[in-house]
Amino acid sequence: MNKKVQLQDLGSKDYKASWEYQETLFKAIVDTKIKNRREDANLETDNYLLFVEHPHVYTLGKSGDMSNLLLTEEQLKAKGATFYKINRGGDITYHGPGQIVGYPILDLENFFTDIHKYLRLLEEAIVLTLAEYGLKSERSPGETGVWLDVGTPFARKICAMGVRASRWVTMHGFALNVNADLGYFDNIIPCGIRGKAVTSMHAELGKELSVDEVKSKIVKHFSELFEAEVC
Numbered sequence: 001m002n003k004k005v006q007l008q009d010l011g012s013k014d015y016k017a018s019w020e021y022q023e024t025l026f027k028a029i030v031d032t033k034i035k036n037r038r039e040d041a042n043l044e045t046d047n048y049l050l051f052v053e054h055p056h057v058y059t060l061g062k063s064g065d066m067s068n069l070l071l072t073e074e075q076l077k078a079k080g081a082t083f084y085k086i087n088r089g090g091d092i093t094y095h096g097p098g099q100i101v102g103y104p105i106l107d108l109e110n111f112f113t114d115i116h117k118y119l120r121l122l123e124e125a126i127v128l129t130l131a132e133y134g135l136k137s138e139r140s141p142g143e144t145g146v147w148l149d150v151g152t153p154f155a156r157k158i159c160a161m162g163v164r165a166s167r168w169v170t171m172h173g174f175a176l177n178v179n180a181d182l183g184y185f186d187n188i189i190p191c192g193i194r195g196k197a198v199t200s201m202h203a204e205l206g207k208e209l210s211v212d213e214v215k216s217k218i219v220k221h222f223s224e225l226f227e228a229e230v231c
Contacts, residue, residue: 002044002110005230007219010052015059015084015095018052018103025105026171033107033167045107045169049222049230051215052103054095056081058188061162064091068189079187088172090144090162092188098179098202100215104222108168111226115165119144122174125221126159129176132217135204145174148199156197157190158204176218177201179208 010018029045036043058069058081068091069083076083081096095101108118123139126146130137137158140147146159159176177200185198201209223230 002047002107003226003228005047005049005104005106005223005226005228007230008048008050009215010050012053012055012097015054015057015082018050018054019084019086022050022103022105022171026166026169029105029107029169030167033109033169045110047107047110047228048103048105049219050103050105052101053097053099053211054101056094056096056184058083058092058094059088060085060092061088061090062086063089068092069187070189071187075187079184081184081187086172088162088164090160093160093162093175093190094184094188095175096180096184098177098181098200098211100176100178100211100218101173102176102218103173104170106170106226108165108170111228113168115163118165118170119161119163121225122161122163122222123159125218125225126174126176128221128225129214129217130158130201133201133205133209135201146176148204154197156199158199158201160190176214177203178211178214 032043032045127137137146138150140150144161145157147157149155161174163172179202180200190198219230
């Protein structure tokens, strides 16, 4: 059982290139597991946590509704944004500069075999990170991600989540709005949820934050919650 998680910061990287890289790591872990079972081997599987910042892009999950994208192809180009249908759960979301996107590619058999627990711990890592900045956030019943002012007319999402898992190996992950331009969310119905706003740490605190500092806090809480060695 390998509880080491390799941390890789990819910097600013095109969405499609990042997706293909995720798939490469994901497939290598799955192939190792298949080989172990076929050959009665005892090979360790790797775990990764990728951080990345994407140029403006909208992604639609496999159960998403295209009508939640409010732009035509021409309008997307005019805004310098791209669009992809992808193989994670969830509906539509936006990624862009000033946002921390995290892709944990984990073999959950190294930790626990419970996808719901996995999602809850990812959310908790963000909740604990935001608390360090004085922001009280929580889960919203029936809605993944991390929210502020749940149960009020002012409920707003600050971190979106959408994952894929196969053979207990995960990919895709979370997107925390740190200094993101929230105007880009006006072009979609975020996560297919009408009538609820999106926010950022910058908007809530009234100042720009150090993305690297926020990342370090996420890593701290992630490692503690997953009882992992992130290196």
